[in-house]
């Protein structure tokens with residue numbers, strides 16, 4: 001079983017039961033139908049401010065309890081972002097090997113991502129894969145991906161040895177479950193070779209001692225929301241909780 005401190009991730013954490021998972025999936029189906037296929041792949045950024053079901057997941061007690069057990073009592077929701085790969089046997093969309101925090105402009109460069117499975121995610125439909133222990137080497141230099149179809153914001157990619165690729169772990173998740181990974185863990189995902197969609201909601205968290213010293217890879221400042229404890233640092237203009245409860 002992976003250990004967060006040693007491996008940089010934990011996985012197969014149940015968040016909601018299958019009925020609630022189906023309801024969240026239906027809410028995403030409706031959002032994706034409204035936004036269209038292209039936007040739904042990687043364009044749904046920070047929709048917790050406008051789409052209540054995303055806020056409900058990002059502030060879900062079970063998610064936050066797990067996050068708090070790793071980050072401590074004070075937690076800021078930094079961002080949410082859907083990664084959706086539609087099932088197409090010849091599809092090329094993939095996520096190149098990378099670390100989350102490299103281009104986020106944070107100091108210290110520390111964050112944690114919860115990856116909530118909207119759909120079942122498995123090897124065939126391009127689940128996330130991680131290189132255990134790779135978070136222990138600090139922030140790594142990234143280059144540019146050569147292969148076409150990288151879903152990352154600035155086409156970044158970190159070089160990874162064959163030996164590391166061979167020991168990568170697939171994060172197979174049932175809808176309604178989540179994994180958590182360290183912001184410096186090297187991870188990515190292969191194209192979806194199935195006929196099934198693979199959508200996941202990434203939910204990014206930081207602690208309030210972290211500050212933003214540069215713009216992020218979207219050329220903006222972050223808009224954090226306090227979701228646990230208190231902010232005694234005041235590094236950010238904290239946004240209001242977008243929905244009651």
Ligand SMILES: O=C(O)CCC(=O)C(=O)O
Nearest residue numbers: 083095113128189200202
């Ligand atoms: O959903 C994926 O395939 C990759 C997710 C990811 O790269 C991330 O959480 O930063």
